[in-house]
Amino acid sequence: MEVLERRERDACGIGLLARPGGPADHTLLAMALQALDRMSHRGATADDGLTGDGAGVLTALPRCLFLRFLEAQGLHPPHPTRLAAAMIFLPVEPCAQRDAQRILRAAFVEEGFHLLSWRPVPIRPEILGPRARATCPSILQALLADERADTPEGIDRRLYRARRRAERALAARGISCYVASASCRTIVYKALVLARDLPRFYPDLANPDFETDFVIFHQRFSTNTLPAWARAQPFRTLCHNGEINTLQGNVNSMRAREATLASPLWGETIEDLRPIIDRSGSDSAMLDNVVEFLIRSGYDIRHAMRMLIPEAWEKAVDLDEAARGFYAFHQGLMEPWDGPAAVLFTDGRFVGALLDRNGLRPLRVLRTVDGLLYCGSEIGALEIPTERILKLDRLGPGQMLAADLRTGRVQDHASLRAELSAQRPYAEWVRRHRLRLSEPPQAPALSNPDALLRQQIAFGYTAEELRLILRPMARTGQEPIGSMGDDTPLAMLSGWPRPLYNFFKQRFAQVTNPPIDPLRETRVMSLTVLLGERANLLMPEEQAAHLIELPGPILTPAQLEALERLPDPAFRALRLPMVWPIAEGPAGLRRALEELCRVAERAIQAGYRLLILSDEGVDATNAPIPALLAVGVLHHHLIRVGQRARASLIVASGEPREVHHFACLLGYGASAVCPYLAVQTVAAMAAREREGGRSETPEEAVCHYIQAIEKGLLKVMARMGISTLDAYTGAQIFECIGLQRELVEWAFEGTPGVFGPVGLEEIAQRVQIWHQAAFRAERPELPSPGFYKHRAQGEFHALNPDAIRALQEAVRTPDVLGESFPEAYRRYREFARHAHREPVDLRDRLRWRSDRAPIPVEQVEPMEAILSRFSTAAMSHGALSPEAHETLAIAMNRLGLRSNSGEGGEDPARYGTERNSRTKQVASARFGVTPYYLISAEELQIKMAQGSKPGEGGHLPATKVTPEIARLRFAQPGIDLISPPPHHDIYSIEDLAQLIYDL
Numbered sequence: 001m002e003v004l005e006r007r008e009r010d011a012c013g014i015g016l017l018a019r020p021g022g023p024a025d026h027t028l029l030a031m032a033l034q035a036l037d038r039m040s041h042r043g044a045t046a047d048d049g050l051t052g053d054g055a056g057v058l059t060a061l062p063r064c065l066f067l068r069f070l071e072a073q074g075l076h077p078p079h080p081t082r083l084a085a086a087m088i089f090l091p092v093e094p095c096a097q098r099d100a101q102r103i104l105r106a107a108f109v110e111e112g113f114h115l116l117s118w119r120p121v122p123i124r125p126e127i128l129g130p131r132a133r134a135t136c137p138s139i140l141q142a143l144l145a146d147e148r149a150d151t152p153e154g155i156d157r158r159l160y161r162a163r164r165r166a167e168r169a170l171a172a173r174g175i176s177c178y179v180a181s182a183s184c185r186t187i188v189y190k191a192l193v194l195a196r197d198l199p200r201f202y203p204d205l206a207n208p209d210f211e212t213d214f215v216i217f218h219q220r221f222s223t224n225t226l227p228a229w230a231r232a233q234p235f236r237t238l239c240h241n242g243e244i245n246t247l248q249g250n251v252n253s254m255r256a257r258e259a260t261l262a263s264p265l266w267g268e269t270i271e272d273l274r275p276i277i278d279r280s281g282s283d284s285a286m287l288d289n290v291v292e293f294l295i296r297s298g299y300d301i302r303h304a305m306r307m308l309i310p311e312a313w314e315k316a317v318d319l320d321e322a323a324r325g326f327y328a329f330h331q332g333l334m335e336p337w338d339g340p341a342a343v344l345f346t347d348g349r350f351v352g353a354l355l356d357r358n359g360l361r362p363l364r365v366l367r368t369v370d371g372l373l374y375c376g377s378e379i380g381a382l383e384i385p386t387e388r389i390l391k392l393d394r395l396g397p398g399q400m401l402a403a404d405l406r407t408g409r410v411q412d413h414a415s416l417r418a419e420l421s422a423q424r425p426y427a428e429w430v431r432r433h434r435l436r437l438s439e440p441p442q443a444p445a446l447s448n449p450d451a452l453l454r455q456q457i458a459f460g461y462t463a464e465e466l467r468l469i470l471r472p473m474a475r476t477g478q479e480p481i482g483s484m485g486d487d488t489p490l491a492m493l494s495g496w497p498r499p500l501y502n503f504f505k506q507r508f509a510q511v512t513n514p515p516i517d518p519l520r521e522t523r524v525m526s527l528t529v530l531l532g533e534r535a536n537l538l539m540p541e542e543q544a545a546h547l548i549e550l551p552g553p554i555l556t557p558a559q560l561e562a563l564e565r566l567p568d569p570a571f572r573a574l575r576l577p578m579v580w581p582i583a584e585g586p587a588g589l590r591r592a593l594e595e596l597c598r599v600a601e602r603a604i605q606a607g608y609r610l611l612i613l614s615d616e617g618v619d620a621t622n623a624p625i626p627a628l629l630a631v632g633v634l635h636h637h638l639i640r641v642g643q644r645a646r647a648s649l650i651v652a653s654g655e656p657r658e659v660h661h662f663a664c665l666l667g668y669g670a671s672a673v674c675p676y677l678a679v680q681t682v683a684a685m686a687a688r689e690r691e692g693g694r695s696e697t698p699e700e701a702v703c704h705y706i707q708a709i710e711k712g713l714l715k716v717m718a719r720m721g722i723s724t725l726d727a728y729t730g731a732q733i734f735e736c737i738g739l740q741r742e743l744v745e746w747a748f749e750g751t752p753g754v755f756g757p758v759g760l761e762e763i764a765q766r767v768q769i770w771h772q773a774a775f776r777a778e779r780p781e782l783p784s785p786g787f788y789k790h791r792a793q794g795e796f797h798a799l800n801p802d803a804i805r806a807l808q809e810a811v812r813t814p815d816v817l818g819e820s821f822p823e824a825y826r827r828y829r830e831f832a833r834h835a836h837r838e839p840v841d842l843r844d845r846l847r848w849r850s851d852r853a854p855i856p857v858e859q860v861e862p863m864e865a866i867l868s869r870f871s872t873a874a875m876s877h878g879a880l881s882p883e884a885h886e887t888l889a890i891a892m893n894r895l896g897l898r899s900n901s902g903e904g905g906e907d908p909a910r911y912g913t914e915r916n917s918r919t920k921q922v923a924s925a926r927f928g929v930t931p932y933y934l935i936s937a938e939e940l941q942i943k944m945a946q947g948s949k950p951g952e953g954g955h956l957p958a959t960k961v962t963p964e965i966a967r968l969r970f971a972q973p974g975i976d977l978i979s980p981p982p983h984h985d986i987y988s989i990e991d992l993a994q995l996i997y998d999l
Helices: 026-037 063-072 094-110 130-134 152-172 195-201 247-260 267-273 283-296 301-308 321-331 413-421 426-433 449-458 463-476 557-564 582-605 627-640 659-667 676-691 698-719 741-747 760-775 801-811 821-835 863-867 882-895 931-935 963-969 989-998
Strands: 002-004 013-018 055-060 083-090 113-120 138-146 178-183 186-191 214-219 238-242 341-346 350-355 364-368 373-376 389-394 400-404 504-506 529-531 548-550 573-577 579-581 610-614 622-624 648-652 672-674 734-739 753-758 919-922 939-942
Touching: 013 026, 013 238, 013 341, 013 350, 026 055, 026 195, 026 214, 055 195, 063 083, 063 113, 063 138, 083 094, 083 152, 083 186, 094 113, 094 138, 094 152, 113 152, 152 178, 152 267, 152 283, 186 195, 214 238, 214 341, 238 283, 247 283, 247 627, 283 301, 301 341, 301 350, 301 400, 301 413, 321 413, 321 426, 400 413, 449 676, 449 760, 463 676, 463 698, 504 659, 529 648, 557 573, 557 610, 557 648, 557 672, 557 676, 573 582, 579 582, 582 610, 582 627, 582 760, 610 627, 622 760, 627 648, 627 659, 627 741, 659 672, 659 698, 676 698, 734 741, 741 753, 753 760, 801 821, 919 931, 939 989
Parallel strands: 573 610, 610 648, 648 672, 734 753, 919 939
Antiparallel strands: 002 753, 013 214, 013 373, 055 186, 055 214, 083 138, 083 178, 113 138, 178 186, 238 341, 341 350, 350 400, 364 373, 364 389, 504 734, 529 548, 579 622
């Protein structure tokens, strides 16, 4: 098996120091470098103790420094407004360096620049740690003179185009070269150093001639990547502290838009700018790629940032009509780059700061009486006497501030929003063009029971799913509550056919990238769906608002038909068959997928904008193409051919029925899903049960089912820290296990995972099994394989009756820790044998193989020393019975180990006795946490997430909340007790430090 994984995450220290409207000087830079040094605790250090994750500054172009250098070289300096500079990390190998310089020079000359000089940047390599020194590039600056008397915006636009052309030429020749900045207004100095060492490594930063009126600085702490010179921040327009959880979808969407991009500013040369995003960069670098492209294409940087990272506007009751129109209009142009984020940005004219819609990164703001503006992760990084402070504040969730360096005007969130909203009549455009579907959910006509049963079997339904999943949803409007553990084999190891969805596992947010609480933070969440062709991002006009708006992604058959009946030619719909001739076998499945792609491409060219992938043609000769496979293949095909932004994909399938199924379909590119068979099934169940005396009508059952699915989707999105469905759509927040690499690269490109043996042929075989069971049997029956509860002759469970019986016999052996230990251990091994009779996880396929002799036992630590490191898992008094909870504590204490209380508190009567848990847990709901509880512990554990249900909180059902449990948790008996997914007082490292201090 092969493992593929790509994660670029960071949690950093950032700051902005500016004097809007004031003179440029060196003092500002010195103050910023001191503040950067004081954020060194936010940076990471390599094992050599000297190599940092990266630190840097983004400043105004130091014209005085460069003009004096040119004079010293005997060169005639240009007028300061015509001077530009590129900061370049070149290869150290002489031949490659010369080639890179030649390519860069040619690109600059072609765009009308005269190369005045290659300036070797003064550096002190001895400052670097061994790891940084081993990868240190040759650092040069290209000093340029504009020969076309262009505006600053025009100069930077041409430099951007020159850089992009050079980057393509360099990549074609395999030359490693990184342009940190190229501008007539700004420059970046960054390195793989500790924050304190940045001005020591670059003597320029200590030169009094280095004058600037703003500094953006960054100290990097990456949690999942190795340090690299190019990954150090700031980037060319911004620095970013946070994580972009929707990155894969954002990248795919930007790639999909590229075919529609057009602007008179670029003309035919826009081809030189593709791809817009360099996928080798970090998430922050990719955001910078898009911001730079937008501002070079004519966007105001404030406008671009607000479009990419909007505030939570959908449910804001205090938002005026103009602002709501601004956000609604841009929702159709760009999906949010969602996730915890604090961003500082500049284009050389404006500087600003922005927080994500949830406000999950700290940004403090300070203004002084003499015009200084500071914004940063920590207010204490800057020393300002109290009498000089004019205003001390912080940015709130989704808020933004900006300052005009030319005029000195500083705008707060409200004035910025008002200015951007008033630029064009966005609200009027949306009111005039946005189409909202008015068709309410309806129950379909009841199907023939035999036909319904055969369809259910053909799509892999089980009797368990109807009883344990669909029925509770239809009755309560909620997902059923159950244990989060799964002791059945992975889909690739199972002896029973499993749906393709089961090969995908959802990823989740954790630690400083917290999940969202979908119950308590609904204000920031949205399931709104937009359907239709997306407009040219670079020239958005009124027609860009002409889209269909759905309140959620789940459609009934009647609602889907209403979409198809729309007379507007902008929303022409076409059904594409999502079936294949079963007699043609796996080869037929591949041909059907290829034909689906060809037909879809022709349909888009013919003007169809709603493509409905439908498997309603399943019968005795045609089997369904797995909907997830069809969506993934078509989504990525349309991206590759440049047609994806021109149409929306809607799935009409009998296959999806659980929340995970819908999450996968949406995550791989579907905009909406019509689960017609699931709707028919819950309607039929409600009709039968109504005859038996239950009160729900089929219509109510359908509404409850859709409500349960949409609530489940909110929970899935929240688990990954994603707030809006348009950001989640296509974001591919999954890992796959067991699929062939070739299949993943074709249908699910960019998905990390463990590759395995399951390809198109194996998927086709699973579909064939279901199809034969549905249409070849005279009297078909829904299988009940025991996926959820053990069943004889059904799916294997690690905790099967034989294993449980053996474990009970082992622990009930008399004198188990005395003379009977060998017999007890023999019985325990019987438990292990029954539990691992069949492989359940990948580790069950591993076998020990050593290339060396065993270590003599006398060289190993004694058993007592090893045991002292062990502790029990954190299981609460409530999840476990009082007897089991106390027994674990007694056993651990007698062995000198630790038991963990879990999150439910503990009976004070146990404190100070051998029944006391030495490790006490503090979880998000703080159940049972009292001063007495805390001081009874030798160790405190703050639970950030649970391995059994990562990204989710706890849920103790009301039936388990006895008077005793309620007393210990300070709650009422008989009510559900829910722990939030995040700690509502931990959203940053400062918050975590504060809780540790308080405890």
